Amino acid sequence: MPSEKAKENRALVVTCAACKKSVPTESAVALSGIEDSRRRQYAVCVPCANGGWRPPGFAGIYNPRPA
Ligand SMILES: [Zn+2]
Numbered sequence: 001m002p003s004e005k006a007k008e009n010r011a012l013v014v015t016c017a018a019c020k021k022s023v024p025t026e027s028a029v030a031l032s033g034i035e036d037s038r039r040r041q042y043a044v045c046v047p048c049a050n051g052g053w054r055p056p057g058f059a060g061i062y063n064p065r066p067a
Contacts, residue, residue: 012025012026013025014043016043017042017043017044017055018049019045019047019048025043027045027046027067028043028044028046029044029049029065030044031044031049031054031058031060031062032055032058033054033056033057033058034056034057035055035057039057046065046066047067049062049064049065
C-alpha cells in the first residue's frame with residue numbers, strides 16, 4: 001500500500017538543529033546539549049555532525065558516521 005508507506009516516511013523526518021533542513025531520522029543523530037540550564041536533545045543531520053556542529057553545552061563524544 002503506497003499511501004500507507006508515504007505516511008510512515010513523513011513521520012520519520014526531523015529538522016536539523018544546525019542547517020534547519022528536514023532530514024530522515026535515519027540520517028540524523030541526537031546530540032545532548034544544554035539550553036536555559038536544561039539538558040535537551042538536538043537532532044542534527046549526519047553531514048552537520050560530521051562537519052563539527054555541536055549543540056551549546058555539548059559534553060559528550062560524537063563518533064562520526066557515514067552520511
Ligand atoms: Zn544539518
